[in-house]
Amino acid sequence: MEYKFSEGIASLKPSVIREILKSSGNTIPLAAGNPAPDAFPIDDVKKIVADVLENDPILALQYGITEGYAPLVAELTKLSKEHYGVGTDDDKLIVVSGAQQVMSLLCHCFINSGDCIICEEPAFIGALNCFRSHGAKLVGVPLEEGGMNLEILEEKLKTEKNVKFIYTIPNFQNPAGSTMSLEKRKAVYELAKKYGVLILEDNPYGDLRVSGQAVPAIKSFDDEGIVVYSGSFSKIVAPGIRVGFVLANAEIVAKMTVAKQTQDVHTPMLSQLIVYKWLTECDYKAHIAKIVDIYTRKLNLLCDCIDAELSSFLTYQRPEGGLFVWAKLNDGIDMLGFCKKASSAGVSVVPGNAFLADGDAPCQYIRMNFSTPSDEGIIKGVKILGEVARSL
């Protein structure tokens, strides 16, 4: 039988990252994005799960409501307000199956095929593919020092038709590692308001700051229901449990709840109970402090190695947090050739064009990750990258 796929799905190409990772099974994984294995609160999870299954097994195994386990929703609503200053009386929060689901639900609720989404250039590949799969037109706005280029952003808002939202990771962006300045956050908010479009503020890495000062969330300025704020427990508890949340105007969240019901009914109860009890019964602040220590060490190790081995071949800015370093190979170096040769030599890095709205545009960047490889892997991996660069 010949299959006629939907417009959005038919347009999708296989993920460059997936292909590179597939062909690089035993390489040092500078291309990855997994949390460090020693960053998981294993003992907390063990204790919580044993306790839940002993004292409340039916709660953990029975259907839950789509909005999420009510005490977890209440706790997240409180913490979002207290810690990040986000959420008003007009807003509502629901639990989702990882922050990826927020993108999916927002597209489900707002995107008709052909509608436009404005993305930072570069942007998270999982977001770009999600948007493409809904048939959205992607329009990239270059990231500069401190965030998107505001002139180009306004130009796109003025000229593109049916722009539904602006997608941004303001803290330690994936892949660029950069953080949006307070001034740009305010300016982006004002432009979204002026042109009547939403902002999807995706904040999976916000707690992973290793230097500098925290910047208020865009959602914290939002008194008009413009910002859809997405949070994740993948980087501070564990990605394998798939728990995140979305906080937005109640009218939007009501539609996202209906959409979530049609996607997966609800997020697994055991996953939700792990997060709830971790937040309310464990010393989660101490655990986050421990993770930040781990990533401070690994971020600085990767950057020190790059400075020692690769400084004549590329430029980059040391990020203040997150999991990634985004580096521009000098003109004249063939970026894709470098990535392929690195892979053959035993180190995987991600070619930067994977993160562009137009994946065929010229690109000199590569993304390197420091959370997945061991410290020894980072040292050895960058040494090999140096040899590859010198050999080209």
Next chain:
Amino acid sequence: MEYKFSEGIASLKPSVIREILKSSGNTIPLAAGNPAPDAFPIDDVKKIVADVLENDPILALQYGITEGYAPLVAELTKLSKEHYGVGTDDDKLIVVSGAQQVMSLLCHCFINSGDCIICEEPAFIGALNCFRSHGAKLVGVPLEEGGMNLEILEEKLKTEKNVKFIYTIPNFQNPAGSTMSLEKRKAVYELAKKYGVLILEDNPYGDLRVSGQAVPAIKSFDDEGIVVYSGSFSKIVAPGIRVGFVLANAEIVAKMTVAKQTQDVHTPMLSQLIVYKWLTECDYKAHIAKIVDIYTRKLNLLCDCIDAELSSFLTYQRPEGGLFVWAKLNDGIDMLGFCKKASSAGVSVVPGNAFLADGDAPCQYIRMNFSTPSDEGIIKGVKILGEVARSL
């Protein structure tokens, strides 16, 4: 800000079931569909989870691949072939976050707004809402003795434009409780082949047979990649862990994998490991036999009570399995009025029009569930329904 929702989402009405359940907090839940609390393998799950978190915590907490935990995929592929005769060399199986996600992924992969989906009439409300949320046009084909009316099915396949698939629950259908005969399964398959449309064969209740003989799956005839087969562990392990699977032609499953990656990346690892170890290390056949015993008792109890209390007010067929009884109130009884009065009197049942492609069409049916209420609840609930019927 004024929100412009997508066509599909904007068209959705709030679920009738949800509204009834909301307004019936303390009623006897004949409207529900949850497994019986004593049908969960609590001790197995406790043992499995303790073992996994002790011996392989990183596997349980780290990112997994979108296709699902490879040993679980292999085990499900093997069991599907051995127990149900489904799956060929051209097929592929992936793990999903509950069978609801199969509907969502299939729509994501095939439905452009305005495309048509043919449904049994009545059909599962969660499926109807999923299809509506993607902007699909729903066309209902009446269920009769032994399955859909084949003349009307062919008429619709001939006249409707852009029919993408036929949706069916062949075993113990929700809500109708009926099972499609072997002859109709073959005829539906041949019609789908003739008109070049897919079949979504949803089989969440297949293992819950309390009488009669098992009928081969439609997928077992499929040598052309027409049937997308959906399985679930919600009714035989637990719905709260959200694990199901889809088995279909590899080309379709490749696209569904990409779509799943954009929806939730992967199904939680702990949930997958529970199912994997339950299938490979526990006496799961004994557990299913125990569940079937529970539901045999409860199905017969509900039907015996209906026969005693309600036989002059409605007609129905005793189902051979599943979780539901679908009953037609006699002409002259106001169906919605009956449901509302029952709710006020302390018993919730679902008005049948919730399950129609056109929810405003006249309908004399109600759906009753026997898995969620206690045995005492069933006895008392039907007694109250009898009083309500006599009072009308």
